[in-house]
Amino acid sequence: IPLNIACVFSPPAEGNRDVAQLQEDLPQELEDNKVEPNRKKAALKEIIDDYNSRYGTNHDLANFDSYYQDVQQRIKDQKYPNSDLPREKKIDITIVVDMLLTGFDSQYLNTLYVDKNLKYHGLIQAFSRTNRVLNDSKPYGNILDFRAQKAAVDEAIALFSGEAHERAKEVWLVDPAPKVIEKLEEATQKLKEFMAAHGLEARPEEVANLKGDEARAGFIEHFKEVRRLTTQLGQYTDLDEAQKAKIEQLIPSDDLRAFSAQYLETAKRLQQESKKREEDPNDPIQQLDFEFVLFDSALIDYDYIMKLIARFSGQPPRKQKMTREQLMGLLASSARLMDEREDLEAYIATLKEGEGLSEEAIRKGYEQFKAERRAAELARIAEKHDLPVEALRGFVEHILARYIFDPDALTELFRPKGLGWKARARAELALMEDLIPLLRRKAEGREISGLEVYEDA
Structure with missing residues (x-):
């Protein structure tokens, strides 16, 4: 997928009071602009022109602040799903020198790529841009450091940890991958023991055989921890092949997807059951936090599914990389499409393999199919x-x-x-x-x- 990349750094002040004031907190940019200022201006003008072309805006150097504010807003716009605001309107990566490294907050920033030397307060401030916790799908931020600044990180953490400096790394830094894999091993073992206690094997298809809401609630709690840890491990960029193999051994990808589908189905059932009961603070069902966000993949959205369906329709069975059943399983494992799932599954069931429909035809066909289903449902209700x-x-x-x-x-x-x-x-x-x-x-x-x-x- 092509990335939307923006770049922002302050232009040479040249008497502009606003820019001069801005650069009081931008020491490197202030020094950089003393060398070949015209070249810096020309480069920034080219960057802004490219930005205007991409986003249909009309910014210029004379009104730099409006460009700066627009960049910040498009970064924050990542909070909107692509169905509400197309990704073409947002920014994926922003290249900066000093700007945005202090004071700028967006929970949707998850990775900082560092290619400049940082220390003490500046390092902590810059690293903190990624650490605004969003939810359990983003419990922390990622730092990719190209300058090997481990010593500087240790010094900064110790300096700003006060009396807790002995435990500083435990407080500031996430567990290393091996530690999280150990926790995953414990969580999968507890899930196996829970299923065994109910006379069942730890297989996705066995979840439907759990008897009673209390047992189903127990599955929710046990598998939620497994999913939380696999989500956390999915954010590590430095897993080696042995670690990836260990994770796959503990919870194979197909099992994780199938268990996730069972979780969503069970959670939906318990949620409906809970609404029928009177409020009771001691009711274990009403106290459940289903944490659907753990099952909300940004990748598996409406557009992605439409592309997969078009690919399924367009290829003969022998060349298909994803079967109808696998497509259904992918749908069932994502919380993002819970409300659309029944309609999508019913629509997929009507399609012929290798029919050769385009993505546009698939989209139109689905909307028509959905409208007809809604009309038929309305007619049934009216008759009833x-x-x-x-x-x-x-x-x-x-x-x-x-x-x-x-x-x-x-x-x-x-x-x-x-x-x-x-x-x-x-x-x-x-x-x-x-x-x-x-x-x-x-x-x-x-x-x-x-x-x-x-x-x-």
């Missing part, structure tokens, strides 16, 4: 509750036009039936119980205000 399909469709469209539930519109929907208020209230509750899942799917992640009244009923 003895309501005109057009009236129910109008009610749904009215809600989705503003993403606000309108109780008066619901009352109007049932008015032609001439029901008493008790009978109408029961009929409304029954309808909403069937309609809410459809509304949630059609809303595609957007919140519908007021709907929680019926979800809690």
Whole structure:
């Protein structure tokens, strides 16, 4: 995938007060700009022109601050999924000299590539740009140092650790990979022992045979730790072949994916069960933290799946690298596509291997397939509750036009039936119980205000 790369450093001040003030905190850039300033200006102008061409902006050297602010915003825009903001609008890598190394915060920065000598306060400040914890999928940042500055790192950590300098590395630095692999070995062993205690082998297909919500909750807790550690190990860039082989031995990739699918299915079931119960602080199900973010791969998004489906459709069976079953398994193992999973699986089941559809045809076909499924589901609900399909469709469209539930519109929907208020209230509750899942799917992640009244009923 082509990377979007930006570059930012301050231009020679040349009497510009704003730039001069900015450079008070940029010692290296201040010194650099004393040597061949015109060459520096020409290079920065070329960089900004390239940026304007890429992003459709109109920045220039005279208004450097607007360019600087725009770069920062596009880095922070990584928080938006590609479905909301295309990756072409964001920045993947930013090349800097002094800028952004202090004071700039974005939880989505995960790697700092260091090719300059740093020390003490400057080193800690620069390294800290990557250490804004996002969630369990990014528990820490990565530093790739091309200057072999281990001694400088040790000195800086000791200096800023005060009385805790003896334990400084434990506090500041993550466990080395061998230590995390040991923890993974313990976690996989505990998962095996848990499954054995329930008379089952530690295989993904056996999870469905766990009896009772308490046992299912136990699986959630045990496998969540396995997934957390594999996610952490996935961020190490220096794993050797022996370490990779050890991880694969402890939890093979296919098993990890299949267990993840079972986890998501089990978690979804327990989550639905929990909503039906009265609040109880001692209920183990209600106390579960499912941590779906651990199963949210940025790689396995809608665009990625569309490309895989197109590839599946376009290749004859003997040349396919991914079977229909493997594609289904990939879908099942990602939390990002939980809401789309049923539709995608049903759509994939209709496709013929080697049919040769383009990605554009796949996308259009899926949207049409999804619309037809929604229409059929709406018709079934209308028939079940003895309501005109057009009236129910109008009610749904009215809600989705503003993403606000309108109780008066619901009352109007049932008015032609001439029901008493008790009978109408029961009929409304029954309808909403069937309609809410459809509304949630059609809303595609957007919140519908007021709907929680019926979800809690």
